[in-house]
Amino acid sequence: MAEAPRLKDVARLAGVSVKTVSNVVNGTVSVAPQTRARVQEAIDALGYQPNMTARRLRTGRSGVIALAFPELPSPYFAELAVEVIAAARRHGCTVLMDDTGGDPAAELRIASGLGDQMIDGVILSPLGLDQAKLLSRERSIPLVLLGEADLGPVADRVPIDNVAAARDITRHLIAQGYRRIGAIGWQDPSPRATAEQRLLGYTQALQEAGMEVDQALLPPVRSYFRPDGAAAMHRLLKLPDRPDAVFCFNDLMALGAMRAAHEDGLRIPEDIGIAGFDDNEEAEYSIPSLTTVAPDKRRIAELAVNCLLERIEERFTGPSRLVQPGYRVVVRESSLRTGRP
Structure with missing residues (x-):
């Protein structure tokens, strides 16, 4: 059986130091975007997987985050999930996904980390949850909320306008x-x-x-x-x-x-x-x-993952934040009656 790729193998392929690869995988230090992209390409090419047991012993974190939507079959949520997974992977994180069906009890369970100590934080798009229920969650782990629902200053939110x-x-x-x-x-x-x-x-x-x-x-x-x-x-x-x-x-x-x-x-x-x-x-x-x-689904995902990791790694401990990514109107045939946007 071939030996699993190691950090030094990724570093050699990417042409960087082992420390730089470690910084990319663990998200502990800011790395230049071009360097991060080169390291990620090497990680993907080699199929490198971080040693979660070693990471947890070293940092107290597993590198696993949970992501939950109310309707995963919806194309919007499916496409956004792909972007969140990609953004998390760039930080060396693994994503555990769930579908809540908009049920408040299921959303509360997700917001509490599913009762799993291996989950470092949660990105949740709530549908039925309210502020009172959210405040009652059993385990107060880092949480970022997506979507339109405003549950008060209880977690960072990443909605568009x-x-x-x-x-x-x-x-x-x-x-x-x-x-x-x-x-x-x-x-x-x-x-x-x-x-x-x-x-x-x-x-x-x-x-x-x-x-x-x-x-x-x-x-x-x-x-x-x-x-x-x-x-x-x-x-x-x-x-x-x-x-x-x-x-x-x-x-x-x-x-x-x-x-x-x-x-x-x-x-x-x-x-x-x-x-x-x-x-x-x-x-x-x-x-x-x-x-x-x-x-901007890619930006939504990037902001959500960044906000969550800042909370997980305690790089930001201030009050809850509202961060709004952009959007654009895409004009196509179904409305273009005058021949111009």
Whole structure:
């Protein structure tokens, strides 16, 4: 059996010192990005795996972090998970993944480290958890929260500005000449933070353009999947004064809405414009391709992992932080009625 690659093997291949490789693997010292990339390439090429037992004896840490989303089958969460794993690997960390289904008890268990002393910290996108429950967690380990939910100053948060993003994509629809713009994604009677923030941005854009917010154009949905978007769009298209554009609060609902419009014989974007949110890979390859908001998933992952490691390694011990990565509106065929963005 071949001997497992060691730090000195990685150092030799990367052309750096063993100490530099150790710094990259353990994340203990800042390393120049180009050097870090070269070391990571050598690690990947050799298949080097850190000795977790030795690491724990030396630092008291395992290098294992937990990552949990409410809906792993969702393309957005799946794509973000890939970025988090890649960011963690660049710091020599291993990621343990879980799917909470949005259940508060499952989210609390994850936030407490799953009762596993081997887990150094947690990155969690909560859906059902509230501040009181989070404060009751059994084990207070380093925690970073993703997503729109604001649970108070209990952990570092890495959300994008959902209100601004929804406002910007609605402004784009208005600039394209659409005047009766619906929105799919409101939840009734218990709206979640995603629905509240994206509805607020949509509303602000309409109001600043002097346009009315028509409640008839806001069909509620139960969840954020393709069938929900299709059902909501069918309801909108049955209105006597149907919309000429629709902003969907995620790409999956937008794809369902596009299917419903096609079934009703409408052309996109000539008869009705459609926009989404998340910039899943499917959005680029749908017919027509989907205009959407693209959160910077790579930056979200990098910031979340960096914040968590700073807490784990006690390089930052201050109050909870709110760090906002960027986003952009990606204009594609589904809304481009005037021939320009």
